[in-house]
Amino acid sequence: MDARIFPGKASVACLLAAMTLAGCASDRYYLVSNNDIRDLDTTLQAQKTGLQTLLMSSAQQHDTLLRQNRLATDTVLAAIDERVKPPECPPPPKPAACHPDQSAVTAEREGYANRLAGKLVVGEREKFLLIGPQFTFTARIDSGAETSSLDARNIQRFERDGQNWVRFDIPDPEQDGELHTLEREIARNVRIIQSNEEDYERRPVVELQFAIGNHRQKAEFTLSNREHMSHTVLIGRNILRDVMLIDVGKEFATELPTSLTNGEDDPS
Numbered sequence: 001m002d003a004r005i006f007p008g009k010a011s012v013a014c015l016l017a018a019m020t021l022a023g024c025a026s027d028r029y030y031l032v033s034n035n036d037i038r039d040l041d042t043t044l045q046a047q048k049t050g051l052q053t054l055l056m057s058s059a060q061q062h063d064t065l066l067r068q069n070r071l072a073t074d075t076v077l078a079a080i081d082e083r084v085k086p087p088e089c090p091p092p093p094k095p096a097a098c099h100p101d102q103s104a105v106t107a108e109r110e111g112y113a114n115r116l117a118g119k120l121v122v123g124e125r126e127k128f129l130l131i132g133p134q135f136t137f138t139a140r141i142d143s144g145a146e147t148s149s150l151d152a153r154n155i156q157r158f159e160r161d162g163q164n165w166v167r168f169d170i171p172d173p174e175q176d177g178e179l180h181t182l183e184r185e186i187a188r189n190v191r192i193i194q195s196n197e198e199d200y201e202r203r204p205v206v207e208l209q210f211a212i213g214n215h216r217q218k219a220e221f222t223l224s225n226r227e228h229m230s231h232t233v234l235i236g237r238n239i240l241r242d243v244m245l246i247d248v249g250k251e252f253a254t255e256l257p258t259s260l261t262n263g264e265d266d267p268s
Contacts, residue, residue: 114253116245120215123250128233129211129260133180135173136261137232139212141246145236147190147205148219151226153179157186157204166204168223171232184208187220213254217243 114121128139130150152168159165164186169179184206193200209218212235219239226232240246247253 119242120213120244121247121250121253122212122235122244123247123253125231125251126212126235126254127252127256128235129256130170130233131209131211131216131260132182133170134261135170135180136256137173139233139235140231141235141240141244143237143240143246145234147238148221148236149224149226149234150208150221151229151232152223153225153227155204155223155225160185166206166223173232190222192224211256211260212244214257215243215254216260 122141124141126139126141128137129135130137150170152170154167154169156167157164158167165183166186167181167183169181172178172180186204187207188205189202190205191200192203203222203224205220205222207218208221209216211217217239226234235244
């Protein structure tokens, strides 16, 4: 066979290699050696290491700056606290001093009277001052009696300026047996029927001014002989009504002001 038609093995190998290289070149693929690949890996690894080092350094610097800023802020705040006095609450106001009314103090020193809802609280017995003669008696408080009563002796009726008057004597509580004469206009008369008699007795009623505790009042009193009674004065409902309350468990719950007992404040 002619060698020009059938070339040798060497020629065939060369032909195949050329075709292969031509195909690769046409598809833009290049052959890289293993040494070059290793160099590239080494370079990439070095770059990664460098980047990590930079990141760590940047983080440390950031932390350092934060600490420095925080320290500076604390220093400034501490300086402000030292220079600026913190606000303080004002002290609570002191309670106003209580200055009692001198008239009230004087009244308390001179006498007292317990009161409830504006009414004078009295016991079963109280000191009774008859203003005028300034006689002090022990009066019995009796809610069963309608009209108050006063011990009177030698009662004599008479007329003055067309009006009915009465003259009577009252015992002096400090001088045994001594009598003091008073004259008053008769306000009215009351009929008293005795239990053992069919007839009745007309008793004059007069207005008298008196004081119990620091309470002064003018009221009607029936004049009658109470010589054999336990008390010279009887206080009835005509005085108690709307003015006094009785505490049956007490006696002498009030005191008379010294200004009255001494006659310093005698309105008559």
